Amino acid sequence: MTLLSRLTQPIFLSMDPEFAHRAAIAGLKVAPLSTPAPDDPRLAVEAFGLRFANPVGMAAGFDKNAEVPDALLKLGFGFVEVGTLTPKPQPGNPRPRLFRLPEDRAVVNRFGFNNEGHGPAHARLLAAKREGIVGVNVGANKDAADRAADYAAGVAAFADVASYFTINVSSPNTPGLRDLQQAAALDDLLARAIEARDRAAQAHGRKPVLLKIAPDVAEGDLDDIVRVALARGVDGMIVSNTTVARPQTLRGAAKAETGGLSGAPLFTPSTRVLAQTFERVEGKFPLVGVGGVDSAQTAWSKIEAGASLVQVYSSLVYEGLGLVGAIKRGLIERLAASGKARLAEVVGAKAAEWAKRA
Numbered sequence: 540m541t542l543l544s545r546l547t548q549p550i551f552l553s554m555d556p557e558f559a560h561r562a563a564i565a566g567l568k569v570a571p572l573s574t575p576a577p578d579d580p581r582l583a584v585e586a587f588g589l590r591f592a593n594p595v596g597m598a599a600g601f602d603k604n605a606e607v608p609d610a611l612l613k614l615g616f617g618f619v620e621v622g623t624l625t626p627k628p629q630p631g632n633p634r635p636r637l638f639r640l641p642e643d644r645a646v647v648n649r650f651g652f653n654n655e656g657h658g659p660a661h662a663r664l665l666a667a668k669r670e671g672i673v674g675v676n677v678g679a680n681k682d683a684a685d686r687a688a689d690y691a692a693g694v695a696a697f698a699d700v701a702s703y704f705t706i707n708v709s710s711p712n713t714p715g716l717r718d719l720q721q722a723a724a725l726d727d728l729l730a731r732a733i734e735a736r737d738r739a740a741q742a743h744g745r746k747p748v749l750l751k752i753a754p755d756v757a758e759g760d761l762d763d764i765v766r767v768a769l770a771r772g773v774d775g776m777i778v779s780n781t782t783v784a785r786p787q788t789l790r791g792a793a794k795a796e797t798g799g800l801s802g803a804p805l806f807t808p809s810t811r812v813l814a815q816t817f818e819r820v821e822g823k824f825p826l827v828g829v830g831g832v833d834s835a836q837t838a839w840s841k842i843e844a845g846a847s848l849v850q851v852y853s854s855l856v857y858e859g860l861g862l863v864g865a866i867k868r869g870l871i872e873r874l875a876a877s878g879k880a881r882l883a884e885v886v887g888a889k890a891a892e893w894a895k896r897a
Contacts, residue, residue: 547566547859551856552641552856555635556637556639556856557636557637567606567610567611568606568610575613578615579593579867581880581881581882582867584617584848584882586775586825586847586848587703587749587775587825588747589703591617592617593616593617594838594849594882595616595617595838595850595851595863595866596616596618596619596850596851597611597616597618597620597850597851598620598850598851599620599621599676599751600622600648600650603621603623603624603653603654604624604654604655604660604663605622605624605663605675608664608667608673609667609668609669609670612670615863615864617671617672618671618673620674621664621675621676622654622660622675622705623654623676623677623707623710624654624660624675624676624677625678625683625693626656626657626683626689626692626693628656628659629652629654629656629680630653631650631651631652631654631712632653632712636648636649636651636798638791638793639791640792640802641857643789643790643791643803644803644804644854644857645791645800645801645803645804645805645853646800646801646802647793647797647798647800648712648781648798648799649711649712649796649797649799651712652680652681652712652713657693657696661697661700673700673702674701674749675697675700675703675704676704677689677706677732678690678710679713679716681714686716686719686728687724687727687728687731687732688731690728690731691732691734691735692735694732694736694739694746695735695738695739698736698740698742698746699739702746702747703746703747703774704732704736704746704747704748705750705777706732706748706749706750708725708752709751710780711753711780711781711798711799712799717753720756720760721760721763722766725764726767726770726771729767729771729773732748733772736748747775748773749774749827750776750777751777751779752778752779752780752816753779754780754781754805754809755782755783756812758815761815761816761819762819765819769823769824773824774824775827776816776820776824776827777826777827777829778809778813778816778826778828778830778846779809779813781798781800781830782799782800782805782808782809782830783800784800785800789804801831801852802831802854803831805853806830806831806832806833806837809828809829809830810828810841810893811844811893811894813828813844813893814844814845814889814891814892814893814894814896815894816845817844817845817887817890817894818845818890818891825847825848826847827846827848827849827850828842828844828846828848828849829849829850829851831854832854833854833858833862834858834862834869835866835867835868835869836869838866838869838870839869839873840893842882842885843885843886843887844889844890845886845887845890845893846886847883849866851863
């Protein structure tokens with residue numbers, strides 16, 4: 540599969556970005572994938588009451604409609620997150636809405652939660668083998684009168700098939716969605732989502748609920764977010780979503796496009812907010828680090844900044860599927876060089892340093 544990825548990568552990069560994304564999903568549906576070799580036990584992670592064979596996950600946004608979770612797990616991911624899923628299907632924003640910035644190893648998207656809704660995704664997850672950890676990322680429809688109710692509905696709808704839930708209040712592409720990160724709104728939303736989880740727990744078991752935040756939050760707002768998350772008993776946080784910022788170093792022509800920026804330019808700001816979150820959480824729950832993970836070194840840095848797990852997505856556009864194995868091999872090499880027995884011993888080792896990065 541690594542060789543095939545190398546051969547096909549130039550072809551995918553020559554396509555329209557959204558067409559290439561759909562082609563990748565279609566290819567994974569028919570690819571003759573076998574169960575991967577077991578991961579090195581040193582890569583195993585215990586978090587949120589779940590055991591991950593390795594810490595490298597596929598972030599939400601790639602498999603929006605839960606079409607290929609089994610295939611992604613067979614590629615060696617330690618976990619897969621599908622979605623974002625909303626109660627009703629919605630087309631998202633007009634095309635074009637996905638742009639590559641190859642000079643910057645970056646991507647801009649303004650999809651706007653395009654998805655087929657709860658029903659089709661739930662049916663696919665029921666039919667899937669799900670021989671691994673599959674999280675479900677839930678959101679609200681653009682026209683929802685009560686957005687918190689949409690999140691609670693998502694938790695209820697997927698309680699029988701999700702390994703965990705992600706409450707996504709941080710996409711920049713649904714107007715007003717990030718307002719749900721404000722303390723009062725967030726408190727109400729989390730209370731209702733966790734109540735829905737707890738109602739379903741008797742029938743389907745208690746599923747972890749994670750909160751995904753933006754990298755653009757000010758430190759004072761981060762104080763409020765963590766305070767509410769702790770008070771409401773969330774099981775962890777994902778840091779972070781895409782950014783609306785545009786660093787002056789960007790060179791790609793698409794830098795002027797509106798939407799969320801991801802990829803290499805997101806690495807430093809998202810890792811800084813990750814470390815700041817780690818300091819505020821004080822070990823009360825684990826964190827997932829996302830943003831600019833494109834190598835074993837950047838994954839290791841996320842772990843040093845406070846992440847127990849990492850997720851990738853945009854880097855696969857440029858690095859290909861071989862990146863997953865390369866990260867895992869590199870993490871083992873770094874563990875051996877550090878003299879540490881397991882990744883948990885590295886988590887947060889440089890959080891204080893990262894939290895102060897400019």
